[in-house]
Amino acid sequence: MNVAVAKKETGRALSDSFAIARDRLPGSGKVAEARSAAFAAFDRVGLPNRRIEDWKYTDLRALLREVLPPAPAPDAAALSRAAEAVRLRAIKGVRRLVLVDGVFAAKLSELGGLEKGLAVRTLRDVLEAGDAALQAQLLAPDNSNPMVALNSAMMTDGVVVEIADGVVLKQPLHVVHVASGTAPTARFTRSLLRLGKAAGATLVESYIAADGARAYQVHDSLLVTIGDHSRLDHVRLVEDSDDAANICSVVVTLGARAHLNTFGMASGAAVSRYQATIAFAGEHSRVETNGVNLLNGRQHADTTMVMDHAVPNCASREVFRAVVDDRAHSVFQGRIIVRPHAQKTDAKMMTRALLLSDEAEADNKPELEIFADDVTCGHGATTGALDESLLFYLRARGLSEKEAQALLIQAFVGEAIESIVSDELRELVVAAARRWLEARQ
């Protein structure tokens, strides 16, 4: 009874804030209509609960309770706190694009000297004055997923990056999401990356908190199209503050002979959900997707992947590792769909969880949905503790318990991290993992 009442009240609060915000949200005409429809779609369901199969292990109604009101645009103080946070986590040799509290911060971003064939705009600009085709693409995601619908309704800003045919970016793009406002509020962002034919790029996304940001929510989404013969390398690091929530939806479409290599690591945020749909639209394409969850305290992290083999002759590899300590909860749901006629599909998925504490929990749901006969598909899932005999071996050679554990954990997550092609980025991720391990000791 209480739950029902509570749901109604938070629902109303959000409806009110949508009604108030609607006029100030970027875009009019078709965009505004799409926002209203998306909000109605969200409002029908509300925050997803565990009775919805896709959210079985991640009951947002219990974990988030409510959607916080949208964050106000950052003031000068918030921007300078954000600048400091960005400086601390700066990566050398990348082109930085910064979003502070859901608003593109031009001052903190590097927009000068864009390579030929690279166009960067803000979502706000595109929604307000962009071409219709681009707007339609931005509004395309499926609103049957309530969190996608919410994002479609409320999105304020983001980056829209287009890379022309034949252009291979030398400098990786680094999109930084900084939470800086001190009040508990929500940020709604959506970004788009479009790679033309025979193009190439490296995209790094990181989610960080400035000093003083607390109990905030990040509602992000990313749309990617990879043209024929193009390649995208993607690295994603969730390092939000430990009382924040990060809900992110990703839709990737690959053309023919395209290649996607993506890696994600979640070590921050109290509650995080990364839901990605990767669809093959052209033949002979390949996807490697890898993920690591490093969780402690009472963190909850969910990775939900749909690999949609709609055309023949494509290959996908999924490697996922979870290290779960204290009372944390890691979730992996992977679904491989092989549609009729998608012959010669080669799809593999492996998910492994390492439980470091008796109260830790890991749930795996690796699904296969196969409608074609000439395919090789497989999945594996394991759950267990650290191997006692390996620990003993290391202890016998003088390592402390924690050191021995750290070494084994590093090896455990190493397989997923190794997939990152760029040496600098791999080192960056290894360093982040090491920071997490050191904090354990």
Add this chain to the structure above:
Amino acid sequence: MPAVQETVDRVKRIDVDQYRYGFETLIESDKAPKGLSEDTVRFISAKKNEPAWMLEWRLEAFRRWLTMTEPTWARVNYPKIDYQDLYYYSAPKPKKQIGSLDEIDPEILKTYEKLGIPLREVEVLEGVVRPEGERRIAVDAVFDSVSVATTFQKELKAAGVIFMPISEAIREHPELVQKYLGTVVPTSDNYFATLNSAVFSDGSFVYVPPGVRCPMELSTYFRINERNTGQFERTLIIADKGAYVSYLEGCTAPQRDENQLHAAVVELVTHDDAEIKYSTVQNWYPGNSEGVGGIYNFVTKRGDCRGNNSKISWTQVETGSAITWKYPSCILRGDNSRGEFYSIAISNGHQQVDSGTKMIHLGKNTTSRIISKGIAAGVSQNTYRGLVTAHRKATGARNFTACDSLLIGDKCGAHTVPYVEAKNSSATFEHEATTSKISEDVLFYCVQRGLSQEEAVGLVVNGFVKDVLQQLPMEFAVEAQKLISISLEGSVG
């Protein structure tokens, strides 16, 4: 890899059009009026001369059923079932009080003979001395809604084993039935189990007392004969401390255009050190090659390893039914208890199979193993849906799962939906679909001795299920064995 020709031929041989148990037996029968209401429940209960507590139990289930909705989460599609358009009770009309097997309607006996079920205790009657140790099987035959004959009653009684229709057990052993009925699958469990609790007509009851190893295989044979009937049988098997029993179940039905409903409930209970081995050859009529007719098989099977060191093993060979909705499960409550699930599910024509298991680890050092092989052909859909979960206190829980599917043709589908939930760090769960990983060292051993990888895998899988298959009472056992040895080439997930 696609399936090789040999495999395709083998599966074709058991094609839906060749259903050989599709004959109908013409006998008079005694039916309850069509439809479902409290009166139907009262009618069934009265027919069975049940005590008042049993009727109350049924009515409670019926009232609860009215408040429930039919589940839709399984990957099966079928037109809405009209529960008022079915007969809930049908019994061969008794010509007179049956005193011995000789007095059973010869038509029914002939039916079972055609099916190859040895109902008559011929050897016993003729005083044939059998060599020591030769296997015999006691059969309980259920025809539509009632049990028509149970063989070897006397010999079982001497061993202390109770094996009788559950309707008799309710009258003769009410204390046992009351103690166990509905404790594994509660009346409120799910839509079909609740319906079954309200209208179940018969089924088998087995009680094996402490320390007794049941002297023979027990078997129940189900046959739906009457038109438009639903068969709702209920089986309850209890193995008391240190007891052992192996139980086989077979089912067939005539070929009919309309769909018949089969919603059974099976409950198994094992106490300390006890073991139950439950095998099923499900060969209900699957419908014709256009997908017309066939049985809707909505079954709830669950075993409760209540005692320490107890074991429950499910083996199923599923080839029939238009729709199969079945998840034989184990609740591993006792410390060191063990659950096993071996399944071969073959779907052809328009069949839809959504089957799998649940292994719920609650006790310490509990182990479970799941081996599932699905073979889909024609335009069928074959889904494995399984859950493995370890409770916080289930320290040292271990599970190994391997589920393989083989697709034959590009119009069918094979799906795998496993749930793996670990809530404590000492649980070790392995779920895999890659055949080469079934057991690396065993495979290595075989390969080293000259077997190919596939032969080695076949040998390993066969080793798991062989002893069960060999004991299957029907000629189908041979067929099933052939199916099992189907090479695993082209396996997916």
